[in-house]
Amino acid sequence: MTRTLKALFCTLTLTACCMTLAPTAFSAPAVSSDPPALPPAVPVPPKAGKNALAAMPARNRPAPRLTNRRALLSRKAMGFRGARYRFGAASSRATDCSGLTMQLYRSIGIKLPHSSRGQYGYGKSVSKGNLLPGDLVFFSRGRGISHVGMYIGNGKMIHAANPRRGVRIDSISGSRSMRYVGARRLLPEGAAPPQITQDVVAQAENPAEVIAAMNGTARVLD
Numbered sequence: 001m002t003r004t005l006k007a008l009f010c011t012l013t014l015t016a017c018c019m020t021l022a023p024t025a026f027s028a029p030a031v032s033s034d035p036p037a038l039p040p041a042v043p044v045p046p047k048a049g050k051n052a053l054a055a056m057p058a059r060n061r062p063a064p065r066l067t068n069r070r071a072l073l074s075r076k077a078m079g080f081r082g083a084r085y086r087f088g089a090a091s092s093r094a095t096d097c098s099g100l101t102m103q104l105y106r107s108i109g110i111k112l113p114h115s116s117r118g119q120y121g122y123g124k125s126v127s128k129g130n131l132l133p134g135d136l137v138f139f140s141r142g143r144g145i146s147h148v149g150m151y152i153g154n155g156k157m158i159h160a161a162n163p164r165r166g167v168r169i170d171s172i173s174g175s176r177s178m179r180y181v182g183a184r185r186l187l188p189e190g191a192a193p194p195q196i197t198q199d200v201v202a203q204a205e206n207p208a209e210v211i212a213a214m215n216g217t218a219r220v221l222d
Contacts (some may be wrong), residue, residue, distance in 0.1 A: 011017055015108050069108050069187055070134040075159045083167040085160045088147050090114060097160045100167060101136055104150055110186060116148035123186035128172075129184055137172050138181045147178060 080100055083093055090099030098116045105112050112119050120138050131137070131151045139147040149159025151172065160167045174180040 038058055054162045057141050062070065071134065072108055073104055073134045073150065074152055076104050077152060080104075080160075080167045081158065081169070083160070085166045087163075088114075095167065100158075100160045101148050101150055105186065117145040119148055120145045120182075120184060123184040126183045126185045128180070128183065131172075132185070132187075135183050135185050137183045139174055139178045140181050141178055145181060 077100075079097070080092065080103075083100075085096060086094040087096050088099075089095050090103055092103075095103065097121055098112075098114050101119060102112045103113050112122060116138060119136060126132075126135055132134055133151060133153045135151045137149050137151050137157050138145050139149075141147065147159070149157035149170075149172070151157050152169070155171055155173070156169050156170045158167065158169050161170065166192070172180060
């Protein structure tokens with residue numbers, strides 16, 4: 001009886017020791033049914049260089065420089081110099097006064113009517129002493145607006161004068177038969193560009209005459 005009790009006591013003691021020494025680190029981890037979280041997205045900086053502007057949304061692109069638009073008008077205008085005057089026409093070979101200014105502004109995306117009186121209603125008034133290249137200057141040969149040209153700087157304008165003289169550069173001072181009335185500005189104000197650049201002069205039929213006229217050393221460009 002004593003031997004049996006000793007054996008039972010040893011068995012219970014051994015079982016208790018095994019349960020005490022059993023490791024808990026091998027317990028199975030809890031398994032989650034949710035997918036693993038993704039790392040936060042890292043913003044990619046825009047590409048530098050000339051491709052950055054093309055990748056930018058149109059609404060965020062900077063507006064074109066005003067000086068470039070005025071310079072473009074001056075370059076375009078010199079291409080018409082020497083064209084014939086023809087009433088009602090509006091082409092590179094023949095044009096009337098409002099047809100010339102209409103074509104020039106159309107080249108930068110601004111639509112004007114084929115009428116000097118109609119064009120006088122566009123833009124805002126600007127004084128004679130504050131003219132910038134690209135401003136429209138208006139004249140009268142009697143009652144009302146009857147003539148328009150485009151100011152190019154240094155008191156000069158390019159205009160389709162008449163059937164005898166065609167498209168040419170003249171002073172904005174007017175004459176006995178053509179009185180200066182006023183000017184209109186269709187482009188917002190900005191720094192005036194170089195009034196006549198070398199590439200503009202290079203497009204003229206007689207560069208020496210252009211330079212002389214812009215410097216005030218010649219009466220007109222005949």
